[in-house]
Amino acid sequence: MATTGEEALGTEQPGPSAPVLSARDMWKSYGRVVALRGVDIDVYPGEVLGLVGDNGAGKSTLIKCISGAEYPDSGTIFLEGQEVVFHGPLAARHAGIEVVHQTLGVAPQLDITSNLYLGREVRRGGFRGSVFRMLDVRTMRRQAAEKVKSLGIATIQDITQAVETLSGGQRQAVAVARAAAFGSKVLIMDEPTAALGVRESGQVHQLIASLRDSGLPIILISHNMPALWDLANRVAILRLGRVAAILAPAESSMEEAVAIMTGAKAASHPPGTNG
């Protein structure tokens, strides 16, 4: 099963259906613990790729390797067909791979605009910007309002509100907006609703759906199987550091996925054949 990466590589062709992000034969071990044993993953434009697996299956490690937080022992990553190597999360981010973490990655006391632009503030033109390093607060606020509106986060009305005055779902929406707003190519969401209540999770799921429909490819890690079955086009099941199966929610049941995940059932489809 671990050798199917070769086949998948062969099927890689340029064109509209070419994957935006591909990881090939990813290996990673921590001391004697092998977390990834040759994982292959493709993400296509406009799809949500679900990523599930039991604890220790290698989900987090895979995501860390793709997003530059960890360096894989071996394996290659292709972004839009180009081989890329990331030395740190910032490099991955600059290349267009954004990660939304389960812990709310926003500064609670800063307002929404400051959070959206944190680390990429816009300065004013002229000497006020170059000499006095003055921020262009007005432009940032206007663009932030537009971005929030275009993402359909209707419940956010005041862009100058401190994030801590927002509900958990709205806060996560701000984190998602920040990740999606700046020309990112792939959005990775690591259990974005794990810290949220049922209703707030629903808000975030809606946001994911609208992002998917706008064409942004998303890798979604979640333990919330019903939500995954709702949102994902394909679900990759990791088990013991390998892709055990890739299922299409339209054709497979959640029970099947759980069975494969836990090893109770061997995968009926070989991985890489898209269900």
Add this chain to the structure above:
Amino acid sequence: MANLPRQDQLVSDRGPEPPRAVPAGQREAHHAEALEAARHRHRWQGPLYSLQRLLHRHAALGPLLVLVLSAGVFELLHPGFLRLENISLMLQQLAVLGSLAIGQTMIMLTAGIDLSVGALMILAQMIMGELAINSGVDPVLALVIGVAFGALMGLVNGALTARVRLPPFIVTLGTLGIFTAIGLRLSGGATLFFGGSALAGSAISSSSNALLWTGTFLSIGSFTVTTGVLLMVALYIVFAYVLAWTAWGRHVYAVGDDLNAARLAGIRVRSLIASVYVVAGAIYGLAAWVQIGRVGSVSPDISSTLNLDSITAVVIGGTSLFGGRGVMIGTLFGALIVQVFNTGLELVGVNALYLPLAEGILVISAVALDHWIRAIKD
């Protein structure tokens, strides 16, 4: 099959509780109404909620109210308290502490604390005095070296905090002792006078010595300030601007607010924290200049309460000890409040023991208020 995830894990949210410490049951109840409630909340939450929101939005408002109120009370108790002469005097007495509190504010915004602030200021002025008085270095050069030395020692604090990752409380507790000891060793505990003696020092006009320039008096009618006061005000304006209008300022808040979020946003948090201590150190160097101008000599025996007083002023000024919240103008109000109590209690003729008591109550009230404001919900 033993590893099969439990049903509740599959269908509902799991993982750690959200940052706010609200019981789960209450949380669910809250979420059930959250959407509808958010739009109308301010209407039926009552005046207390409005006040909380107001104070949350404007961190300097609380300190300003306390300042106006306390100044008014002392004016009632001692008519003439708010005469221009007295205000002038208070500002002059405030200049050193007020300048130090600027650096302390920025450090506390990063969720740090600087216990060595007064000791570093004293050491910086000992260096300036030693160079200018005993070594015959040009006063301007001595000043520049002194300020640079402050920045360098700030870098020591910053590097130990940000790179070695020691708690700033411990780092600056250590450097408090180190700076104090070096300062005393350098001077042998003696005060240095310009021109060799206390009398000669007073004869030297401040225009002939750059180190004494901050003691120059400027009068508009009966309102008299020193250039040291103006320097302090200028520092407040500069750093209020820097905090509010530059990316560096935003990053200072972000780092103190949520270190991880700041790192994830791509801010080089370690360098940023170190840079804050460096800037603060340079400000302490400038405060040393204000101090020299004010007393006209260089002495290691300056009240050692400056270290804690600067923290008091910053906290009363509405800056949170936990970082990320506060504004520069609030610190100015905080320092003014301390000074108003200082002078006011003295003029009213209250036993000097009551000053620390009043300050203590103010500090605790300020932190309690900060806790309440931060508990805001929407």
